[in-house]
Amino acid sequence: MEPKQPKKIIPKKTPIPEQDPAIRRKNFEEVALGYSTEQALLEASRCMQCKKPFCVTGCPVGVPIPRFIKAVHDKDFSRAIGIIKEANLLPAVCGRVCPQESQCEKLCILAKKHDPVGIGRLERFIADWERKQGDGTLPDIAPATGRKIAIVGSGPSGLTCAYDLAKLGHSVTIYEALHEPGGVLIYGIPEFRLPKAIVAREINLLKRMGVTIITNAVIGKLITIDELMLEYDACYIGTGAGLPRFMNIPGENLNGVYSANEFLTRINLMRAYQFPEFDTPVKKGGHVVVVGGGNVAMDSARTALRLGAETVTMVYRRSLAELPARKEEVHHAQEEGIVFELCTNPVRILGDKDGNVSAVESVRMDLCELDESGRKKPKPVAGSEFTIPANVVIIAVGTGANPLIAQSTKDLSVTRHKYIVADEETGKTSMQGVYAGGDIVTGAATVISAMGAGRKAAKAIHEYMKQASVKR
Numbered sequence: 001m002e003p004k005q006p007k008k009i010i011p012k013k014t015p016i017p018e019q020d021p022a023i024r025r026k027n028f029e030e031v032a033l034g035y036s037t038e039q040a041l042l043e044a045s046r047c048m049q050c051k052k053p054f055c056v057t058g059c060p061v062g063v064p065i066p067r068f069i070k071a072v073h074d075k076d077f078s079r080a081i082g083i084i085k086e087a088n089l090l091p092a093v094c095g096r097v098c099p100q101e102s103q104c105e106k107l108c109i110l111a112k113k114h115d116p117v118g119i120g121r122l123e124r125f126i127a128d129w130e131r132k133q134g135d136g137t138l139p140d141i142a143p144a145t146g147r148k149i150a151i152v153g154s155g156p157s158g159l160t161c162a163y164d165l166a167k168l169g170h171s172v173t174i175y176e177a178l179h180e181p182g183g184v185l186i187y188g189i190p191e192f193r194l195p196k197a198i199v200a201r202e203i204n205l206l207k208r209m210g211v212t213i214i215t216n217a218v219i220g221k222l223i224t225i226d227e228l229m230l231e232y233d234a235c236y237i238g239t240g241a242g243l244p245r246f247m248n249i250p251g252e253n254l255n256g257v258y259s260a261n262e263f264l265t266r267i268n269l270m271r272a273y274q275f276p277e278f279d280t281p282v283k284k285g286g287h288v289v290v291v292g293g294g295n296v297a298m299d300s301a302r303t304a305l306r307l308g309a310e311t312v313t314m315v316y317r318r319s320l321a322e323l324p325a326r327k328e329e330v331h332h333a334q335e336e337g338i339v340f341e342l343c344t345n346p347v348r349i350l351g352d353k354d355g356n357v358s359a360v361e362s363v364r365m366d367l368c369e370l371d372e373s374g375r376k377k378p379k380p381v382a383g384s385e386f387t388i389p390a391n392v393v394i395i396a397v398g399t400g401a402n403p404l405i406a407q408s409t410k411d412l413s414v415t416r417h418k419y420i421v422a423d424e425e426t427g428k429t430s431m432q433g434v435y436a437g438g439d440i441v442t443g444a445a446t447v448i449s450a451m452g453a454g455r456k457a458a459k460a461i462h463e464y465m466k467q468a469s470v471k472r
């Protein structure tokens, strides 16, 4: 018998076609265009089909990665999407926005010496292929259990919890405060990274599975968690961490200063970028300064650019190496001409006689000894103040928990900062039958970690439903 030839490794990831930076900086269309079939087949051929796939352990929802990539390699795209959907309701979303470089792809065996397999790009390819075929097939749904479960919040965490519970035959109702479901996927992440029609389609699958979504329903105001528990057998809280934080420096109340959340919500949810079709006001053009260095800051900067800003400057207090945003997004922002003022921190915002913002005064920072997080501590350099002209300032320095549910639910244990205390493995809270997960438990994190929490809680709620004590 011929000895088996070792697989020839292609060291580089198949590049993904993208819009030219000079063109895309002026439009809201998607930056990355997705793989062609040939490119996807080439990339799938790089997967080693490991017997012990570490990539799967790096995925918080446990997508069977080698199995779906094998199906792509076999050109059986319908089998590939079926495999992904065993674990993930939102493959078109995750294929676009997951930080694969710090999750599944980080653990890919190829990454030790070469580029990892482009798992996210393949996931996106398959999800986009399915979309072109029509509505997509529904997963198998177990016979109705007669159990009713309420989900509060329709971000990725609530949606995933709803998906798994609906598959198990439970009757699920989602309550959402905004007028459109999707959470950050709809109001935060901009169209050029995640088209809203794609999010809506993935949510529509849930509706086709029989899940009810009630929008404009602010739990804690309209109905309380205690009242929901009178009507439902269990409840999952996935309300996110959307409360904007400010820096508490002088000038933050000037006209033209926005929290990133408000700025992005006006543009994405309220469609200000489609003016005059949608007449949501937002200040645009001129010089824009964005404070922060995460995904939210990066999205705000690139959105401001597309709205017609003359210059967009990002002010971040640490160095490029510490920027918390996804590497790909930083690279895209640089290509598009965003200016990075690194190791710089704003000390006050200056205004004109009419109360409009006119500049940001900043100070240079020195990175010295490591802090508790293991990062270098930024320290102001005395006498290094300078000003950056600004007509719009966007503050993206983090968010906190919305306190509404904490304030209106007396038996729910919350932390000092109003995050809900929940078991990491089950999402169980201090109240019987009430579960929680996603950013409202962990603080601002990622789409896939919020989805992972939704999955774990769905499993735990299903177990809870089987207990005699909750039998009606």
Ligand code: FAD
Pocket (backbone or CB within 6 Å): 097, 098, 099, 152, 153, 154, 155, 156, 157, 158, 175, 176, 177, 178, 181, 182, 183, 184, 185, 188, 189, 217, 218, 219, 220, 238, 239, 240, 241, 242, 264, 295, 296, 299, 326, 402, 404, 405, 437, 438, 439, 440, 444, 445, 446, 447, 448, 450
């Ligand atoms: P959310 O997505 O915040 O959803 C919570 C939902 O609950 C919202 O719809 C909210 O309106 C609703 N709600 C709140 N209070 C109530 C109430 N009282 N009653 C009813 N409904 C309520 N992560 C990534 O992995 N990759 C990225 O590229 C990325 N980019 C990001 C860009 C931006 C601009 C932002 C803001 C975040 C980004 N993130 C990214 C983080 C990620 O989006 C979040 O971690 C994730 O959405 C959290 O999911 P969630 O379901 O816990 O909460």
